[in-house]
Amino acid sequence: MSGYLKQVPDKDGYFGNYGGAFLPPQLEPHFKEIAQAYERISGDASYIAELRYIRKHYQGRPTPISHARNLSTKLGGANIYLKREDLNHSGAHKLNHCMAEALLAKHMGKKKLIAETGAGQHGVALATAAAYFGLDCEIHMGEVDIAKEHPNVKRMKLLGATVVPVSFGARTLKEAVDSAFESYLGQTEEAIYAIGSVVGPHPFPKMVRDFQQIIGVEAREQFIEMTGNLPDHVVACVGGGSNAMGLFSGFVDDDTVQLHGVEPMGKGPKEGDHAATITFGQPGQIHGFKCLVLTDANGEPAPVHSIASGLDYPGVGPEHSHLHEIGRAKYGSATDEETLQAFYALSRLEGIIPALESSHAVAYAMKMAATHAGETILVNLSGRGDKDLDYVTDNFGHGEDYPL
Numbered sequence: 001m002s003g004y005l006k007q008v009p010d011k012d013g014y015f016g017n018y019g020g021a022f023l024p025p026q027l028e029p030h031f032k033e034i035a036q037a038y039e040r041i042s043g044d045a046s047y048i049a050e051l052r053y054i055r056k057h058y059q060g061r062p063t064p065i066s067h068a069r070n071l072s073t074k075l076g077g078a079n080i081y082l083k084r085e086d087l088n089h090s091g092a093h094k095l096n097h098c099m100a101e102a103l104l105a106k107h108m109g110k111k112k113l114i115a116e117t118g119a120g121q122h123g124v125a126l127a128t129a130a131a132y133f134g135l136d137c138e139i140h141m142g143e144v145d146i147a148k149e150h151p152n153v154k155r156m157k158l159l160g161a162t163v164v165p166v167s168f169g170a171r172t173l174k175e176a177v178d179s180a181f182e183s184y185l186g187q188t189e190e191a192i193y194a195i196g197s198v199v200g201p202h203p204f205p206k207m208v209r210d211f212q213q214i215i216g217v218e219a220r221e222q223f224i225e226m227t228g229n230l231p232d233h234v235v236a237c238v239g240g241g242s243n244a245m246g247l248f249s250g251f252v253d254d255d256t257v258q259l260h261g262v263e264p265m266g267k268g269p270k271e272g273d274h275a276a277t278i279t280f281g282q283p284g285q286i287h288g289f290k291c292l293v294l295t296d297a298n299g300e301p302a303p304v305h306s307i308a309s310g311l312d313y314p315g316v317g318p319e320h321s322h323l324h325e326i327g328r329a330k331y332g333s334a335t336d337e338e339t340l341q342a343f344y345a346l347s348r349l350e351g352i353i354p355a356l357e358s359s360h361a362v363a364y365a366m367k368m369a370a371t372h373a374g375e376t377i378l379v380n381l382s383g384r385g386d387k388d389l390d391y392v393t394d395n396f397g398h399g400e401d402y403p404l
């Protein structure tokens with residue numbers, strides 16, 4: 001393939017059959033305003049220069065690539081490498097798009113960022129960006145999630161954000177989205193809505209991909225410098241799909257590089273036990289865009305589960321739906337158990353405690369290693385595991401039950 005990134009999405013935000021923007025009429029002009037502002041600003045030299053400055057002097061980019069030597073030796077097959085997004089300021093890749101969205105807001109003359117958050121990771125990253133730019137930040141979060149993810153609520157408040165508890169319906173992510181949209185409608189002049197992955201109505205899937213592309217651009221250059229070659233495989237976990245699109249963007253035109261997205265198989269393939277949207281989903285619509293969707297018997301978004309709360313979404317980015325359909329990327333999965341095994345293995349063998357989300361990608365690479373002897377696998381380590389420590393050690397111990 002060549003020039004892939006220039007070909008999709010089209011001007012209406014379609015990646016083949018997926019994407020678009022299906023909005024209540026009151027919101028349509030505001031998403032158009034964001035799309036137009038982004039078109040204008042993304043070519044502006046001062047915007048690009050400011051973003052580069054922030055990435056280097058605030059976020060700590062470029063993040064390195066590490067050769068997971070001990071893990072590779074232990075597995076005795078392929079060589080595994082890690083793109084270290086866990087070393088980004090605030091501990092994950094999410095700051096790549098949050099800083100860029102906040103900078104866009106500033107260039108548009110907005111004073112406030114609004115978003116929903118599930119586990120709180122997007123909320124924390126956005127609150128960090130808001131603090132940096134001196135913008136107000138309003139984060140909507142279900143009461144169930146607030147109780148579960150208390151450290152992230154504290155972080156958001158420390159960073160100066162207002163956390164709005166959402167007390168209707170199931171009081172989790174879906175209601176938080178509804179609540180945030182409602183609030184945004186009342187303040188579209190001064191605020192911008194900041195989506196946390198390559199999902200949502202146009203222009204967000206394209207915009208967030210562009211902001212995350214830095215992962216793939218750096219990784220391609222670093223990998224060639226380190227090994228003399230392109231990797232044979234690149235692997236990333238897929239929730240909405242932003243860290244995966246970031247990595248894939250760097251390699252999508254390289255036909256020899258196989259792209260792998262890893263979905264959460266949770267406790268198994270039964271409805272409600274996983275969030276493997278591409279593996280089991282059907283074309284449909286969710287939160288204002290077309291993609292593959294996990295639905296229940298009534299056609300409503302199905303309940304989902306993953307040990308990694310950043311991956312449990314019944315939809316997926318339109319571009320992943322497209323890359324799957326055209327066969328350019330392969331989508332596999334890792335179960336909760338395989339993920340825990342990878343979490344403990346990387347901690348003990350490499351001295352790197354990975355986020356449970358990222359552990360899915362590591363688990364998949366570990367499964368691939370034996371059957372791909374002599375090949376190279378580059379895994380996107382999307383975040384660090386500090387946020388998951390209490391949950392993992394309280395429930396599963398320190399690895400006694402997961403021998404290497």
Ligand SMILES: *Cc1c(COP(=O)(O)O)cnc(C)c1O
Pocket residue numbers: 092093094121122196197198237238239240241242243244310311355357358382383384
């Ligand atoms: C949020 C999160 C993810 C999932 O989001 P994507 O948009 O699929 O990348 C993955 N890893 C970490 C560490 C996260 O915080």
